[in-house]
Amino acid sequence: MPINLEDIRSLFPILHQEVNGKPLVYLDNAATTQKPQAVLDALSNYYELDNSNIHRGAHTLADRATRYYEKTRTLIKEYINAKEEAEIIFTKGTTESINLVAATFGRKFITKGDEILISTMEHHANIVPWQMLCEEKEAILKIIPINDSGEILMEEFDKLLNENTKLVSIVHVSNALGTINPVKEIIQKAHRFGAKVLLDGAQSTSHLDVNVQDLDCDFLAFSAHKLFGPTGLGILYGKRNILESMPPYQGGGEMIKEVTFAKTTYNDIPFKFEAGTPNIADVIAFQKALEFINDLGKSDIKKQEDDLLSYATDLLGEIKGFIPIGTAKDKVSVISFNLNGMHPFDVGMMLDANGIAVRTGHHCTQPLMQRFGIEGTVRASFSVYNTKSEIDVLVAAVAKIAKIKNK
Amino acid sequence: MNTIQDIQNEIIDEFGILGDDKESTIYYIMELGAKLPEFPESEKTEENIIKGCQSKVWLTTQENEDKIVFLADSNTDITKGLISLLIRVLSGRKPQEILHAQLDFIDKIGMGNIIGSQRSNGLAAMIKQMKLYALAYQTKQNA
Ligand SMILES: Cc1ncc(COP(=O)(O)O)c(C=O)c1O
Numbered sequence: 001m002p003i004n005l006e007d008i009r010s011l012f013p014i015l016h017q018e019v020n021g022k023p024l025v026y027l028d029n030a031a032t033t034q035k036p037q038a039v040l041d042a043l044s045n046y047y048e049l050d051n052s053n054i055h056r057g058a059h060t061l062a063d064r065a066t067r068y069y070e071k072t073r074t075l076i077k078e079y080i081n082a083k084e085e086a087e088i089i090f091t092k093g094t095t096e097s098i099n100l101v102a103a104t105f106g107r108k109f110i111t112k113g114d115e116i117l118i119s120t121m122e123h124h125a126n127i128v129p130w131q132m133l134c135e136e137k138e139a140i141l142k143i144i145p146i147n148d149s150g151e152i153l154m155e156e157f158d159k160l161l162n163e164n165t166k167l168v169s170i171v172h173v174s175n176a177l178g179t180i181n182p183v184k185e186i187i188q189k190a191h192r193f194g195a196k197v198l199l200d201g202a203q204s205t206s207h208l209d210v211n212v213q214d215l216d217c218d219f220l221a222f223s224a225h226k227l228f229g230p231t232g233l234g235i236l237y238g239k240r241n242i243l244e245s246m247p248p249y250q251g252g253g254e255m256i257k258e259v260t261f262a263k264t265t266y267n268d269i270p271f272k273f274e275a276g277t278p279n280i281a282d283v284i285a286f287q288k289a290l291e292f293i294n295d296l297g298k299s300d301i302k303k304q305e306d307d308l309l310s311y312a313t314d315l316l317g318e319i320k321g322f323i324p325i326g327t328a329k330d331k332v333s334v335i336s337f338n339l340n341g342m343h344p345f346d347v348g349m350m351l352d353a354n355g356i357a358v359r360t361g362h363h364c365t366q367p368l369m370q371r372f373g374i375e376g377t378v379r380a381s382f383s384v385y386n387t388k389s390e391i392d393v394l395v396a397a398v399a400k401i402a403k404i405k406n407k
Numbered sequence: 408m409n410t411i412q413d414i415q416n417e418i419i420d421e422f423g424i425l426g427d428d429k430e431s432t433i434y435y436i437m438e439l440g441a442k443l444p445e446f447p448e449s450e451k452t453e454e455n456i457i458k459g460c461q462s463k464v465w466l467t468t469q470e471n472e473d474k475i476v477f478l479a480d481s482n483t484d485i486t487k488g489l490i491s492l493l494i495r496v497l498s499g500r501k502p503q504e505i506l507h508a509q510l511d512f513i514d515k516i517g518m519g520n521i522i523g524s525q526r527s528n529g530l531a532a533m534i535k536q537m538k539l540y541a542l543a544y545q546t547k548q549n550a
Contacts, residue, residue, distance in 0.1 A: 020429045343483035345462055346437070349522070353430040361461075375482075404437070 003296060003304050008385050011036040011292070015385060022355025025390045030175050030203060030334055030381035031359050032225045036292050039229060042285035050284075053277055055254065068284045073270075075290045080220060081211040082237055089243075089270045090278055093234035094202040095125040097221035098169070100236055100273065101198055102129040104246040105167075105219075112138040114166040117195075119144040119152055119181070120371050121174045124364045126200045130169060144170075146371065150177040150326035157186065165195040172204035176363040176379065177326025178309075178334030180208070187216050196242065202226055206383075207305060207332040209298045212237055229289035230282035236273070243269045250275040301384045305333035308382040308391060315395040321406030322398070325377045333382040336363075339398070341405035344376045347398075351378070354397040411504060414496050415512035422516040432521050433485060440487030443494070446480035459532030461525055462486045466533065468540050474499050475544055477537060489522070489530055497537055502548065505541035510534060 009015055012034045017024050026034060046068075052061035054069050073085045082088060091097045106129075110116070116130050120143055134141045144157045161168075168190040173180050187197045198219040204210055205222040212220055219242075224233040238246075248255055248266050252275035257265040266272045293301065312335055316322050321340035339347055348360030361376040362369045369376060380394060409417075425432045446465060455465045462483040469476040477498040481487040496512070497505050513519075519527045 021427070343462060343485075345483050345526075346485045349485055349526075350430065350433055352523075353433055 003300050003384065005385070005387055008296070009387075011038070012385055013037055013040070019355045019357070020353050023393075025354075025356040025393050027380040027382060027386065027390070027394060028357045028359050029206075029383035029386075030226070030379065032231070033206065033228045033383050034385070035228055035230065036288065038288035038292065039285050042288045043230065043281055046281045046284050051281075054280055055271075065280060065284070068287075069278075069280055072283045072287045072290075075287055076235055079290055079294075080205070080237055081213050083213065084240065086269045087237055087240055087243065089236040089238065089273045090283055091221075091234040091236050092232050092279065093225075094123075094200060094221045094223045095234070097219075097234050097236035098125055098198065098200065099129045100249050101169075101219055101221075101238075102133045104249050104273075105196070105242070106130075106133040106137070108245070108247055110134075110137050110139050110166055113164060114139040115142055115160075115162070115164045116140070117142050117144055117157075117160055117165055117168045117170075117190075119170055120146045121150065121152075121177060121179065121365060121368045122169075122171055123175055123200065123202065124366070125202075126169055126171060126198075127367065139166075140164075143367075149328050150174065150179045151328045152179075152181055152186075154182070154185070158189065161189060161193050161195070163193060165190065165193050167196050167198065169198040169200070171200040171202075172210070173201075173207060173332050174326070174365075174368075175203050175334070176365040176368055176377065177328065177336055178331040178381075179326060179328040180204070180330040180332060182330075183217070184215050191216070203332065203334075206293075207302060218242055224282065224286045224289065227286075227289055228292055229286040233279050233282040233286060240269065243273070248275070249273050252276045254278075296384065304384050305382055308386055308388065309333040309335070311388055312380065312382070312391045312394065315391065316398060319395070319399050319402050321402040325372055325374065334379060335381075336377040336379045338374060338377055339402045339405070342401070344378045347378045347401055350401050351394070351397055354393070356394055356397055408499075411496055411500070411508045415510070415515075418492060418495070418512045419515050429521060436488035436492075436521075437484040438488070439491045440481070440484050440489075443479065443487055443491045446478055450478070451480070457529075457532050457536045459535075460486065460529035462529070464490060464529070464533060466490070466536055466540075468544075470544070471499065473501055473548070475502060475505065475541060477540075479533075485522070486526070486529065489518075489526070490533055493530075493533055493537060502541040502545035506538055506545065 014034050050065050052065040054066040073088045076088050077085050130141050142160050145153050172183050190197045196218040199217045201210055201220045201222040206227050218239055220237040222235050225231040255267050255272050255275040257267050323338045325336040344360040348358055351358050359379045425435055450467045451465050455467050457464045457466055462481055464481045466479045477494050479490040
């Protein structure tokens with residue numbers, strides 16, 4: 001069923017407002033997406049009707065909250081086609097999911113001289129935890145280079161892989177460039193050397209059909225807030241046998257089987273990795289975000305976003321002084337650019353004065369910016385609720401700003 | 408010479424004419440920046456970079472008898488405009504005047520709303536750095 005934009009936009013109350021006297025044009029969806037009314041209602045309903053601590057109380061409310069909470073786990077399992085619910089761990093975001101793997105898998109399995117591979121286009125969340133781990137373990141972090149379009153150089157990746165490679169941790173879709181990486185091939189190749197693969201799915205899970213069994217990734221990390229869900233909630237998927245072999249992350253309630261002062265035994269997965277009272281309300285409300293996506297269907301969402309991408313790419317490309325950063329053949333609806341002679345901060349501020357919300361700066365990918373020899377970019381990122389007329393507003397504003405230095 | 412307060416009032420009047428339109432205000436700030444005197448390339452050193460600004464801002468001084476002349480530059484046009492306003496108010500004055508200056512024009516023209524919180528922090532860092540220069544000169548003069 002083709003997507004009816006009017007209907008979709010009416011589900012997002014935040015979109016209907018003015019900013020600086022102009023209708024809001026929200027094009028910062030790679031940073032975070034807006035939330036449909038159903039998610040907002042679910043949050044307040046939870047606190048109004050169901051609030052209780054889960055997995056513990058023997059009373060009706062606690063039981064209800066537990067069931068709703070666990071239902072989200074089931075929905076996520078289906079969303080990424082995991083084998084079982086136990087492979088879905090709740091965290092507070094992609095960042096924590098990656099740090100969890102570094103702190104548990106890394107602590108146990110990475111030793112001196114081991115190699116970890118990441119790419120040039122990683123988010124700091126997929127760089128710094130590995131730097132910290134490598135420093136502690138005297139392991140080696142190696143970087144897969146990219147070409148000028150912002151694509152991974154696969155022949156260089158092949159050269160970097162060897163028997164010492166223990167982990168390849170790679171972004172599925174680049175937040176700064178929009179590049180879709182050939183992760184299936186990367187995973188197959190890494191597995192041949194016995195290396196595990198973590199996918200940073202912060203951006204891919206909102207745009208692509210991510211099927212963990214088909215991809216055969218060992219870990220997948222992503223954030224609810226980039227999927228129309230609440231902030232402060234992330235997901236870590238891991239294969240059962242790997243999760244079971246990993247030591248616990250944090251210690252506390254919920255993650256134990258039995259505690260005595262002499263010895264504590266740990267709970268089964270996923271609870272082993274979920275110490276303390278979790279983010280119950282946001283987990284429950286996230287169901288409504290997943291239902292929103294499932295109702296529209298990933299392929300229709302993708303079609304709508306791709307349409308916006310090619311429309312915007314064509315029009316912006318005609319502007320004198322427009323410099324696209326990241327021109328991979330395979331891209332999601334992200335356009336990163338600079339304007340000749342202008343600083344991205346200034347461009348962003350002038351767009352904001354026109355009611356247009358974009359992100360400017362290094363996008364938490366400083367090494368990538370260094371690769372391109374720039375300080376930052378302006379990034380417009382589109383979601384399913386954006387319209388062509390919003391792109392027209394963007395294009396007109398960018399053209400006007402570009403003229404200042406490109407007569 | 409006009410007092411610091413006179414110049415601030417001038418700026419408040421100029422921005423008053425621009426009214427509430429954020430876009431034209433930003434363009435105006437950029438135009439002001441474009442008029443800043445040339446900054447010597449040799450002074451674009453790591454030492455002269457003001458800490459606490461998101462964009463790069465270089466600030467240096469020249470002594471002119473008992474007065475301080477500020478020179479500045481930035482890699483962004485809007486920031487350049489902002490520092491040009493500070494220079495207009497504070498440059499060519501005695502250290503004591505600079506130290507005691509109450510820069511109320513910033514609030515009166517609603518700069519915080521125009522430039523947002525990150526750049527407001529940067530602006531505060533620029534003012535602090537200018538006052539630090541003034542303090543250093545004063546200490547030196549009194550020595
Ligand atoms: C590719 C990528 N990785 C990791 C992150 C970090 O996600 P979070 O801040 O939700 O933990 C982001 C978010 O910007 C991202 O885009």
